[in-house]
Amino acid sequence: DVKVTQSSRYLVKRTGEKVFLECVQDMDHENMFWYRQDPGLGLRLIYFSYDVKMKEKGDIPEGYSVSREKKERFSLILESASTNQTSMYLCASSPRVSNQPQHFGDGTRLSIL
Amino acid sequence: AQRVTQPEKLLSVFKGAPVELKCNYSYSGSPELFWYVQYSRQRLQLLLRHISRESIKGFTADLNKGETSFHLKKPFAQEEDSAMYYCALYSNYQLIWGAGTKLIIKP
Numbered sequence: 476d477v478k479v480t481q482s483s484r485y486l487v488k489r490t491g492e493k494v495f496l497e498c499v500q501d502m503d504h505e506n507m508f509w510y511r512q513d514p515g516l517g518l519r520l521i522y523f524s525y526d527v528k529m530k531e532k533g534d535i536p537e538g539y540s541v542s543r544e545k546k547e548r549f550s551l552i553l554e555s556a557s558t559n560q561t562s563m564y565l566c567a568s569s570p571r572v573s574n575q576p577q578h579f580g581d582g583t584r585l586s587i588l
Numbered sequence: 589a590q591r592v593t594q595p596e597k598l599l600s601v602f603k604g605a606p607v608e609l610k611c612n613y614s615y616s617g618s619p620e621l622f623w624y625v626q627y628s629r630q631r632l633q634l635l636l637r638h639i640s641r642e643s644i645k646g647f648t649a650d651l652n653k654g655e656t657s658f659h660l661k662k663p664f665a666q667e668e669d670s671a672m673y674y675c676a677l678y679s680n681y682q683l684i685w686g687a688g689t690k691l692i693i694k695p
Contacts, residue, residue, distance in 0.1 A: 517687040579632040
């Protein structure tokens with residue numbers, strides 16, 4: 476069974492801090508994704524990666540960056556956290572083969588004070 | 589533009605009643621559509637995909653290209669069906685998501 480693990484379930488940080496969210500998958504998937512999930516807005520794609528060291532902007536990349544140094548790990552970085560980045564963050568992975576389902580982690584609920 | 593619309597933010601039905609969660613899409617081409625579900629305090633997970641033509645937990649969804657819809661249906665709702673449901677469209681390595689419908693099953 477696919478396992479996508481996010482490093483923290485809950486995280487509280489202060490405005491202006493640099494925040495790292497980590498995600499690891501164990502199924503050798505090529506594609507990895509970072510979303511934020513907000514009530515009434517559904518899932519919005521922040522960034523995705525289809526290979527090591529490759530990244531593509533999603534719908535809302537502003538204020539975020541990502542790193543994919545190894546195939547199994549995809550990190551989301553908030554360069555200077557702001558209160559409007561308080562949200563639930565979801566990581567997902569999928570095989571490169573087209574239209575395969577995405578597998579999700581448990582999510583990280585991030586609060587920026 | 590590619591888009592997925594779930595017109596209902598909240599749907600509340602009684603246990604044993606039929607359920608229909610609406611999903612409409614906009615896509616030029618042959619769509620690949622999914623339904624995902626998130627139960628309380630659980631991770632988002634795939635419920636079903638249209639190419640499988642399967643029934644999962646009593647739910648079915650039929651792709652209607654004429655109406656550009658992919659509604660999720662279940663003839664008799666159960667309390668454990670209470671969850672958040674998302675419709676998603678595959679496009680260019682990504683999924684385009686609807687805003688989600690919260691389904692509440694009343695006892």
